[in-house]
Each structure stands twice: as structure tokens, then as C-alpha cells.
Amino acid sequence: MAQRITRDEVVHVARLACLTLTEEEVDRFTQQLGAILLHAADIESLDVIGVEPTAHPLPLCNVMRADVVERSLNPDAVLAQAPEVRDGQFLVPPVLGDQP
Amino acid sequence: MSPPTEPKLPAGWDLVVGLEVHVELDTATKLFCGCINRFGAEPNTNVCPTCLGLPGSLPVINERAVELAMILGRALGCQVNRSVMARKNYFYPDMPKDFQTTQYDQPTNSDGQLVLPDGFVVGIERAHIEEDTGKSVHVGRSGRINQAVYSLIDYNRAGVPLVEIVSKPDIRTIDQARNFVDELRAILVVTGVSDARMEEGSLRIDANVSVRPEGLAELRTRCEIKNINSLRSLGRAIAYEANRQIDLYEDGSAPQQQTRHWDENTSRTTPGRSKEDADDYRYFQEPDLVPLVPSPATIAAIDETMPQLPVARRAALVAATGADSVAARILVERAQDALALEAVAAGAEPNKVLKRLVNDLAVDDWSNLDATALAELIKMESAGALSASQAKQVLADLVESGGTPQTYVKRRGFEVVDTSELKSLLEQLVGDNPSEWKRFCAGDQVERKKMQGFFTGQIMKATRGKADGKMVAELLNNAALVG
Incomplete structure (x- = not known):
């Protein structure tokens, strides 16, 4: 059975999610993710030619709301949830790189 | 407000530019929740569980935002498609839910064009709906992100509706780039889609810049320039970046595909992160939102009411x-x-x-x-x-x-003093100043001019400046002829 995901891919995905994994965890997750992908690969044995890709499990579209203002949260209550606050803003550790 | 002269590229090189313009839509509320969409409010006052990404909250899309996006699409001659929202996953604190909801492979608008005032046509690849991110301020020695000690985040802007307009790489000069933004801004304003104020960040530009030897049709490695906050910066940033790339090629090297930041103070672009592959954002369809399927009647109605x-x-x-x-x-x-x-x-x-x-x-x-x-x-x-x-x-x-x-x-007392009033005033002045009058009538040209000034001045003084100078001159000359 071909390998579904490599160690390198697991390390890469972990880096994107800012996760630090031990060597042992990389091995374990490579195996576990591989098993999940193998399960999902079952679909490949089915003939899906001519089947519309599913956007959503519910047969709905255009579910929208009117552009009407609703009450926002009390900022004090919001900021009380944050580990650190300064000048009414969330204080977060420095991030390297820039926004997308 | 004359346009700056176009910076010149060295001979033998062509410029290739595509623009990505983010525009905040002029709605009352955010894209997925009822928080107020307003610039300049106190930090973190327009936030709710949905735009803060709190567990259990669910987005519902704003119908006015969708309508404005379609109006812009039609104004740009786009095809309006069935579209689905997607999650763009990344790990920056400007989106508390760790992804930005946007559109990926099925955007609302595609394949349009923008015609510049001189008739030059720039293709529009797509104009898709997405949410804005929160605003972060990097606090540190220089205020630059790479040297930040910590960052402060205001989520008022998180979830504000945007349309991102992506042009084809059809732009060949800096003037065209500026005209593109100008014309787009004019369209946004007349259609009421956005107030398009660059100074308030409701219109933001990224420029994809590459160069190639003159006459070649290939597209070479491009760099995406961010942090351009005025039309003037747009021209200067493109010129700087094009020259930087040309220098690299001429030194036998080549630019790397990357995101670069325009620094207004030093007038340079500096490298940001290496451009991640699209896959790195691990886009997938947003399971909490259903597809948008505009009916032909909806699109027809937009066309009919297009200003x-x-x-x-x-x-x-x-x-x-x-x-x-x-x-x-x-x-x-x-x-x-x-x-x-x-x-x-x-x-x-x-x-x-x-x-x-x-x-x-x-x-x-x-x-x-x-x-x-x-x-x-x-x-x-x-x-x-x-x-x-x-x-x-x-x-x-x-x-x-x-x-x-x-x-x-x-x-304001701007009524004109009428001719008869002026005439009697003049007669009185002539009587009071016989020698000046004589010098006016008999003097040489210099003398005459001087005395005309004298009488005009007196009349202006008497009428508190309300007399018509031209009429006074005419009356003086006529009176002199009569004697």
C-alpha cells in the first residue's frame, strides 16, 4: 500500500499551524494521518464521473441576512477574555512574517 | 495636482504589472454578522462572537454585500457566477478564527475589463467577495513587523466586507497603473459600492510587478508589492521594483518570487516572506455557508438599475x-x-x-x-x-x-454703481481737481495714465470699490474728448 502522506508533509503542515512536534509525534501523526487518508481514498474506487461536486450537504443556496445592525458585545467583557490587553486592544506576542 | 512625470525604465525592458485592489464595501454591517461596519470607532467596540471567531458562532452572509459585489462585477463587465465561500487558513492573529473567509476557485465575478480614459483595456481576472482582517499595530523599535516586540490587535475591521479585484497582467506603464486605480475608484463611487478612500484604507492596492526584455511575450518571475497607500506611492513603488529586477537580470542574476513591502520613508521595497504556494493556505470550501446562486432575474435587475x-x-x-x-x-x-x-x-x-x-x-x-x-x-x-x-x-x-x-x-454690497451715478461723481471730481483734469486731458501718454489712475482711485474710494473699473476708464476718456 502506497504511503498516503510523508513525514516531510506532516512537518510542513505542522509548521503552517505553528505546532512544534517531537520526532516521536511526527512518526505517530504520519501514521495516523495516513490511515485517515487511506480511509478517504475509498472514494477513489467509486465511479463518480458525471456526479456534481457537492458544495454543501444541505440542498440550500442564497441563505442571507438583511444588512441590519445588531448589538455588538461589551468591549470590557470581550477584553476580559484576553491574556493581555493594552489600550483597549489585544496584546499578542510578535509574529514573524506579514499578513497574507 | 499635475501628475508626477513617469519614472523611466532603462531602454530594452518592458514593464508588466497586474494589480490586486481590495475595496471595503459600503454596507451598514459586516459580512457575516450584524456588527457595525464603520471606520474610526474605538478599538474592539464593533465585535461579536462571530467576528471574534468564538466557538459555536456561525456566519450568515450579508445580502447587501453580495449585491454590491455583483453591482461592481457588472460595472466591470464581469460574468456573475454561482460562487462558494472558502476558508483560507493561516496563522496570524489578525483573524481570531485562524482563517479568512474568502472565495477561491468559484468567485462571484470573473472575466471582465476596465477601460482606461484613454481607451486602453485592462482585463479583470476576477472580483471576489471576502472578509477584511483585524488591524494589527506592531510595537517595537522600528514599528516594523520583523522587529516587533509585541502587536496590538483591533478586531473592528475583522469581517468587514471586501471585494478583491484582480486585474490581468495587462498594465505596461506606471501611468496606466495609476489610471486603473483612478478609474476603478470613480466606478466604485458612482455605483455606491465603496467610498474608496485610500487614506482610510477602504481601498488598498497590491502590485504584482515583473519585467521582461522588450518585445518578449513571456511572463517572468513577479514580486508582489504590499503596503502601497497612495497613488503617488504606487508609481514610485512600481518604478523602484522594476529597476531592482532589471539590475538583477543585468547582473546575470534573477529575482525570486516573493512578497515585498514598500517603505515610504526610504522609497524602497524590502523582502517580506517568500511567496507561499496557494496550497499552503489549505483552502477548502467553507462548510458553514451555502453557495450563492444569483438568478438571471437578479443580474438583469442589477443591469437595469446600473447608474x-x-x-x-x-x-x-x-x-x-x-x-x-x-x-x-x-x-x-x-x-x-x-x-x-x-x-x-x-x-x-x-x-x-x-x-x-x-x-x-x-x-x-x-x-x-x-x-x-x-x-x-x-x-x-x-x-x-x-x-x-x-x-x-x-x-x-x-x-x-x-x-x-x-x-x-x-x-455684500456688490451691486454695480450705475452709469449716471458714476457720471455725476466724475463731474464733481473734475470740478474739485481742475489741475489734475487738465493734466489728464493735455498730458502725454505717461501723464495721462498717471492721472487716470488718480481719478479711478478717487472714484473707487467714493464707491468703496463697487465701481466697474472698465466703465470708469470709458467715462474718463469720453469726458476728455468732450473737453
Whole structure:
């Protein structure tokens, strides 16, 4: 059975999610993710030619709301949830790189 | 406000630019929740569980945002498609839910075009709906992200509806890049899609820049320039980046695909992160939102109610008033073209109407001024009853308080002193100053000029400046002939 995901891919995905994994965890997750992908690969044995890709499990579209203002949260209550606050803003550790 | 001269690229190289323009939509609320969409509020006051990404919250899309996005799409000649929202996953704190909801492979609008005022056509790849991210301020030694000690986050902007307009890499000069943004901004304003204020961040530009040897059709490695916050910066950033890439090629090296930041202070671009592959954002369809499927009737209704676009409005103004392209552009941009057209239709001299509006009506609110009053004012100016500077003052009065020009002409004492009044005044002055009069009548040209100045001055003094100088000169000369 071909390998579904490599160690390198697991390390890469972990880096994107800012996760630090031990060597042992990389091995374990490579195996576990591989098993999940193998399960999902079952679909490949089915003939899906001519089947519309599913956007959503519910047969709905255009579910929208009117552009009407609703009450926002009390900022004090919001900021009380944050580990650190300064000048009414969330204080977060420095991030390297820039926004997308 | 003359445009800066176009920076030159070295001979033998062609510039290739594509623009990505983010525009905040002019809605009352955010894209997926009922929080107020407003610039400049106190930090973190317009936030709720949905835009803070709190567990259990669910997004519901704002129908007005979808409508505005489709209006813009149609104004750009796009096809409006069935679309689905997608999650763009990344790990920056400006989105508390760790992804931005956007559109990926099925955008609302695709395949349009923007025609620049000179007729040059720039293709539009797509114009898709997405949410804005929160605003982060990096606090550190230099305020730059790479040297930040910590960052402060305000989520008021998180979830504000955006459309991102992606042009094809059709732009070949810096002027075209600037004109593209200018024309897009004009379209956004007349359609009411956005107020498109660069200074408030409701219109933001990224430029994809590459260069290639002249005449080649290939697309070479591009760099995406971010942090461009004015039209002036746009031109300078493109010029800097193109020259940087040319230098690399000429040194036998080559640029790397990357995101670069424009630094206004040093007038340079500096590298940000290496461009991640699209896969690195691990896009997938947003399971909490269902597809948007506009009916043909919806699209037809948008087309039917589409306001006249800037290109047509400029053409109409030029046709009716003989305006030059600069005046037409300014007045349409300020939405004063209808006022000009009405005033001209009411019989005001087109040239003077244009001049008055272009020069003296650069104000945010002129709702007190109606076209009839403007036409009357211009007619008074044309007839010589008001000087240019008087007309300008009365125009300011009309903008300030409305009403008719006559009210202010009277209040400011701008009524013209009539000829008979001037005549009797002159007779009296001649009687009081016989030697000056003699010197005026008999003197050489220099003497005559000097004495004309003397009498004119006296008359202006007596009328507190209300006499028409031209008329005074005429009366003096006629009187001298008679003796």
C-alpha cells in the first residue's frame, strides 16, 4: 500500500499551524494521518464521473441576512477574555512574517 | 495636482504589472454578522462572537454585500457566477478564527475589463467577495513587523466586507497603473459600492510587478508589492521594483518570487516572506455557508438599475459643455457633473460654469447650492455685474447657506454703481481737481495714465470699490474728448 502522506508533509503542515512536534509525534501523526487518508481514498474506487461536486450537504443556496445592525458585545467583557490587553486592544506576542 | 512625470525604465525592458485592489464595501454591517461596519470607532467596540471567531458562532452572509459585489462585477463587465465561500487558513492573529473567509476557485465575478480614459483595456481576472482582517499595530523599535516586540490587535475591521479585484497582467506603464486605480475608484463611487478612500484604507492596492526584455511575450518571475497607500506611492513603488529586477537580470542574476513591502520613508521595497504556494493556505470550501446562486432575474435587475458609469458621464459633460478631459474627470469624480449640466441647460455660459466649479467647489458638501442659483450667478458674472472674485465669494455664500445669489450680492454690497451715478461723481471730481483734469486731458501718454489712475482711485474710494473699473476708464476718456 502506497504511503498516503510523508513525514516531510506532516512537518510542513505542522509548521503552517505553528505546532512544534517531537520526532516521536511526527512518526505517530504520519501514521495516523495516513490511515485517515487511506480511509478517504475509498472514494477513489467509486465511479463518480458525471456526479456534481457537492458544495454543501444541505440542498440550500442564497441563505442571507438583511444588512441590519445588531448589538455588538461589551468591549470590557470581550477584553476580559484576553491574556493581555493594552489600550483597549489585544496584546499578542510578535509574529514573524506579514499578513497574507 | 499635475501628475508626477513617469519614472523611466532603462531602454530594452518592458514593464508588466497586474494589480490586486481590495475595496471595503459600503454596507451598514459586516459580512457575516450584524456588527457595525464603520471606520474610526474605538478599538474592539464593533465585535461579536462571530467576528471574534468564538466557538459555536456561525456566519450568515450579508445580502447587501453580495449585491454590491455583483453591482461592481457588472460595472466591470464581469460574468456573475454561482460562487462558494472558502476558508483560507493561516496563522496570524489578525483573524481570531485562524482563517479568512474568502472565495477561491468559484468567485462571484470573473472575466471582465476596465477601460482606461484613454481607451486602453485592462482585463479583470476576477472580483471576489471576502472578509477584511483585524488591524494589527506592531510595537517595537522600528514599528516594523520583523522587529516587533509585541502587536496590538483591533478586531473592528475583522469581517468587514471586501471585494478583491484582480486585474490581468495587462498594465505596461506606471501611468496606466495609476489610471486603473483612478478609474476603478470613480466606478466604485458612482455605483455606491465603496467610498474608496485610500487614506482610510477602504481601498488598498497590491502590485504584482515583473519585467521582461522588450518585445518578449513571456511572463517572468513577479514580486508582489504590499503596503502601497497612495497613488503617488504606487508609481514610485512600481518604478523602484522594476529597476531592482532589471539590475538583477543585468547582473546575470534573477529575482525570486516573493512578497515585498514598500517603505515610504526610504522609497524602497524590502523582502517580506517568500511567496507561499496557494496550497499552503489549505483552502477548502467553507462548510458553514451555502453557495450563492444569483438568478438571471437578479443580474438583469442589477443591469437595469446600473447608474451611468464615469466614462459615459464624462462623455456627456464634454458633449454638453465642451469641458476638457481634466475638468470632466474632476467634476465627475466630485459628482458635480449633473450640477454643471443643469446650470448650462439653464442658460449659463459653459466655460464659466466649468471654471467656477473646478476651481471653487472643491468641497465635501454643496447640497445647499442648486443649479438655478448657480446659473443665475454665472449669468451675473458673464454680464459683468459681478467680478470673478465677487462671483467666487457669492458662490461660497450659496454653498454655505443656499438661497439666491441676489441676496448675497446685496448683503455684500456688490451691486454695480450705475452709469449716471458714476457720471455725476466724475463731474464733481473734475470740478474739485481742475489741475489734475487738465493734466489728464493735455498730458502725454505717461501723464495721462498717471492721472487716470488718480481719478479711478478717487472714484473707487467714493464707491468703496463697487465701481466697474472698465466703465470708469470709458467715462474718463469720453469726458476728455468732450473737453
